[in-house]
Amino acid sequence: MKNTRQRAAILRVLDESAEPLSAEEVHSRLHGEEPSLALSTVYRNLERFCSENLLHRDTFGDGVVRYSPARRHGHYLICTGCDARVRIDGCPLAALEEGLERDTGFSIESHSLTLYGKCPRCMEREKHPEKSGEK
Ligand SMILES: [Zn+2]
Numbered sequence: 001m002k003n004t005r006q007r008a009a010i011l012r013v014l015d016e017s018a019e020p021l022s023a024e025e026v027h028s029r030l031h032g033e034e035p036s037l038a039l040s041t042v043y044r045n046l047e048r049f050c051s052e053n054l055l056h057r058d059t060f061g062d063g064v065v066r067y068s069p070a071r072r073h074g075h076y077l078i079c080t081g082c083d084a085r086v087r088i089d090g091c092p093l094a095a096l097e098e099g100l101e102r103d104t105g106f107s108i109e110s111h112s113l114t115l116y117g118k119c120p121r122c123m124e125r126e127k128h129p130e131k132s133g134e135k
């Protein structure tokens with residue numbers, strides 16, 4: 001009974017988050033309502049959800065594993081300066097997949113696409129390094 005509630009709570013936290021979350025982030029968001037929930041339990045459940053194809057795991061440039069709902073696959077812009085993440089709405093690869101399936105006979109099951117660069121704030125900082133720290 002308790003396990004079922006905790007499993008549902010973990011999935012809900014990921015559903016409500018616009019960004020993928022690490023196990024630590026899920027754990028800290030649930031601390032208020034599930035104070036007895038151990039980080040190891042969160043980990044175990046997240047991994048089980050992945051094997052059940054309910055969640056999708058991503059490792060970004062910082063090496064941290066983050067989880068997001070599998071049915072809502074997402075693409076991200078990641079800043080190499082400050083690690084900011086921006087989710088791209090929609091998927092630009094759907095048309096490409098269709099063409100590839102037609103041309104190659106593959107049945108494509110998934111893909112990943114992550115774009116790396118500098119966010120506007122980091123660009124500004126690079127342009128005016130002498131101003132950083134002033135005011
Ligand atoms: Zn940045």
Ligand SMILES: [Zn+2]
Pocket residue numbers: 073074075090091092093094111113
């Ligand atoms: Zn996509």
